[in-house]
Amino acid sequence: MSDSALPLVISAPEPRTLDLIFTPEALARFRARYRIVETSPEGVAALTHDVLAEARYIVGQPPIAPETLERMTALRCVFNVESNLINNMPYETLFSRGIHVVTTGMVFAEPVAELGLAMALNLARDIVDADLAFRQGKELWGGEGNRAARLLSGADVGIIGFGDLGRALNRLLSGFRTRTKVFDPWLPPSILIENGVEPASLDTVLSSSDFVFVVASVTSENQGFLGTKAFARMRKGAAFILLSRAGVVDFPALMDAVRSGHIVAASDVFPQEPLAQDHPVRTLPGFLRSAHRAGALDIAFKRMGDMVLEDMDLIDRGLPPMRSKRAERETVSRMRSKPVDKN
Amino acid sequence: MSDSALPLVISAPEPRTLDLIFTPEALARFRARYRIVETSPEGVAALTHDVLAEARYIVGQPPIAPETLERMTALRCVFNVESNLINNMPYETLFSRGIHVVTTGMVFAEPVAELGLAMALNLARDIVDADLAFRQGKELWGGEGNRAARLLSGADVGIIGFGDLGRALNRLLSGFRTRTKVFDPWLPPSILIENGVEPASLDTVLSSSDFVFVVASVTSENQGFLGTKAFARMRKGAAFILLSRAGVVDFPALMDAVRSGHIVAASDVFPQEPLAQDHPVRTLPGFLRSAHRAGALDIAFKRMGDMVLEDMDLIDRGLPPMRSKRAERETVSRMRSKPVDKN
Amino acid sequence: MSDSALPLVISAPEPRTLDLIFTPEALARFRARYRIVETSPEGVAALTHDVLAEARYIVGQPPIAPETLERMTALRCVFNVESNLINNMPYETLFSRGIHVVTTGMVFAEPVAELGLAMALNLARDIVDADLAFRQGKELWGGEGNRAARLLSGADVGIIGFGDLGRALNRLLSGFRTRTKVFDPWLPPSILIENGVEPASLDTVLSSSDFVFVVASVTSENQGFLGTKAFARMRKGAAFILLSRAGVVDFPALMDAVRSGHIVAASDVFPQEPLAQDHPVRTLPGFLRSAHRAGALDIAFKRMGDMVLEDMDLIDRGLPPMRSKRAERETVSRMRSKPVDKN
């Protein structure tokens, strides 16, 4: 096949790079199968009419003006490898024309779920402070060091949000025989039941769990929905693990609930990132901190490229994409996460 | 039923206490169903002939002289709630007479497995030092903090020893889709295969795993069997998690392997406990420490009492005990763990 | 809420009925939440402009002319409870306007999978003819009656097609520790791997399986794709279980393969239904027959109503449907199953 017969891809994956999201082998396959026009997000509008007219795919989330989109008559799918949906392209027109917009953020589900489980076990067994005490010669041996220790096995677990991350977490919990309740108003109860968890109200999840995992995205409606009242509803001594976005939580209220000794908490996300050097959460006892490291593993980024290739292969054969997650008309405008500015 | 018709139990559970191993409800049931003669381990020999002759059960691991045992004509089972088998009673005579000797140590399997999994995830994600850095305002954000991070999901896992603890660990791993190899010369390969793991030689487990969990008991034959050569066989950067007994490891060699950067490690057990204040493991980077806290949770001790009651009920009905673990003629003399002196 | 404020539903579920697809309780809820205009499929075009303009949902698969659709300005979703997609409405316009077309056929996955598993076990153990022999006093006892018997546990299993039905079957197989290979060109390999099965070519599935389950839909491209060559590739004595549509198989070739003794087979579907009285498959030894009974259980039909209610609730709240299966632009025109004429 002459190169010019290959399908054309506009590549503008910033802030990712092709080297970040593809293994060398996958990148070689990508380059062998497609004509790739690499540009910056801002450069898309300036591409030639020929390039725009021939482009079958976009990799990235560049701003697309309606008139640019009009010229892209062969476009079939936008692969948003950043994963937050910015309001910088005419989604309605894309949907109306049957052009898929897909995100690859599900690659983060497994690494985030692993860190979330690790955080829960750390809170349950006080691993960080026990190691610090050991370094300082102040460790307590055996049962004496376990006054507040408890098991995750058999515990009451609550999960808020049951997208890819909630499901990954639920899978990791499968060996722990937990009783798991889930609050997710975007899903019908029967899907939760099929996944072996119990659908529950937010209040029930908060008030009847030993461990509460928050994996819900921020939307235009749920900003700060977990505040003072929510934490007060939690069981004394329960653990609160925040994995998705700081925006869903009233952070000062969370800190108060931990400071008072009512709950313990762990978080991978913070109201400002990086966080001010003098932010009080830095030294708050009963709080385990992680600097937005839950998902950003190299292996996760590399899986993005695999997803892109698998879905391009399906679309090339006239089939719909099945691997990435499709943006939905109904919810695209509700998603309000800030875009990432670092990988 | 008049009290004197109840079966008689000699209770000498030191270093445990009845309050440690029974919940209040279970203890009430225990006292309602049995006549309980409480004594110290040393006091057993001094009990009256009547008490010895009527005793159906012993709870504890008191020294029993052959002539004392001869008087215990109704004895059916010794419930060793300490769990290490000390050579202080005539096991051969007990076995020959069909008196069961059972241990309740399996209650520790679940809590130890949870801590072991937590340790593995901590090593994989460097959670302790990341939290310390955060406290000090030196944290690295996102991918920058994940240079050495990796997943347990999909990893090659090795387990050395597949008793109750190895099985509990394997169960916790069930959601991680690991490829798990097990070395346990005391088990036929087919039992390992039935448990979904791959039987392997010690060398294969060491050399082809990203995470190696050591859960084997110390025996007269395997003291210090994991030394310099074993650690050298491990993959560069692999994690070694020691959960059973320090005696199976050449501890200085383990520290050398960590110090050199070849592997990272975590341990719940140490050559001396408590450990000298100036022991170099206290500050060794790449080593996660826990002061023999893995199993000693109150909930685990309480399950011992439940096990004792369930097995007494079976034996009372003429059935063999099924809940506790029976000591075996072949292996009782091989077990060489030091008895615990604290709970 | 006054009745006229309730969302309007046009109900034309023929050949189903509301009583078939709703339990009495679900139907009561349906009637309480919606204004329901019941009509025949042909009656839709004759509905008043007001009804058309207000209709939010259609239950059924009535013919819809473009000009009728134009009047349905509030339409949000067509609930096709028949499940085969007939080319009787302007799908492109529906998709372009963002109106969902969903099917509820996944309710059949579980009952069909159960019958499929039962058929496989029947073929493996020759249950029908053994019972017949027993009735006639000709049974063979013990091992003598098991000359050709084999296990499903641990067997090589092949599945052709991995939609809802393939997944339901795979779930039922989870206790059997089979090695399962799947051929499904519409899915990326990684999704198969995540489901614990091995992606494979059609030839590999056929030639390396002890049991082959066919659960693929008929499309415009795969009619009769399993013929003489396919059966010849199968292992001697293997079992072929046809569960989806007779159209994917060259039926005479299948019968030949069974007649020759090369394979055994079972089928729930036939080239004509009902089948001619003198059709040779009726008495073909080595062939297990079921008269399209696999899915048509009352409990399955009743679940359709539950699905409809759950998805209406989501759409009413501005969310996309999650429970039913959405028709896809890319594949709607490829589906070529004959509509059912009986439930």
Add this chain to the structure above:
Amino acid sequence: MSDSALPLVISAPEPRTLDLIFTPEALARFRARYRIVETSPEGVAALTHDVLAEARYIVGQPPIAPETLERMTALRCVFNVESNLINNMPYETLFSRGIHVVTTGMVFAEPVAELGLAMALNLARDIVDADLAFRQGKELWGGEGNRAARLLSGADVGIIGFGDLGRALNRLLSGFRTRTKVFDPWLPPSILIENGVEPASLDTVLSSSDFVFVVASVTSENQGFLGTKAFARMRKGAAFILLSRAGVVDFPALMDAVRSGHIVAASDVFPQEPLAQDHPVRTLPGFLRSAHRAGALDIAFKRMGDMVLEDMDLIDRGLPPMRSKRAERETVSRMRSKPVDKN
């Protein structure tokens, strides 16, 4: 190693044969590792003093007189490959001397469980009579043929007895999401809970199950314990599947319960085997028959040899057998199954 240095095995496996229980490869390994003295069960007593003195193992269940046993000073284990424990050797002396008596009957658990599951599905979907009707041109199509059809998925299941067979059955059910209750008075409730089933009384199991599987062995205490009252307690239309021994059931009462239409039933075992030609169960509608074929698969017999080799290997290394099932002092005298007279 000279042949005379090999451990000596007395082989008297009747009614099995070495060719039945060993694959050719396993038999070659057996012969290479051991000196095998083959004899009939009755011939054991007549073996030379040297052979008796040197024998480490017996394969089979020959009668052993106390004086013969006294000469067998090196005996370590009797491998009873018939699996029912006949009272033809001094078990107390064996146990007292620490000689293991093990059975290999667990090889039948998997094939019997598969047939049991198949029977349940056959009763739920009426597969046999539907195929017969199809042969005769009288089949009912679709829902019309499913008037009494139901699902196993999600059903209430009861299991009576939870030995190897009950556990194998429970494993096969794992994909069916059943609510499973178990009655087994020989096991502590916590072991049932650990296996994911609910401990229950016999009455609860009978009265609250859609499918009741009987997998309990006959003992001196439970002969015919399932009679008229038991069947009357069952749910109308429930299915009763008998897999272990006919002796636990009052067979005429079972037939009455089926004849009256109260329940449906399947059985692999019968009061007399072979059964009289005019026995009324042969033509009883609602009853599915299997001529004691559930376990007797060649692959099951061959696994016996593998078990024997694995356990001999452990015992040769000074370890206890772990693969086969040990006879217990407490229960050996309670087992009352008739020995098999055919394989």
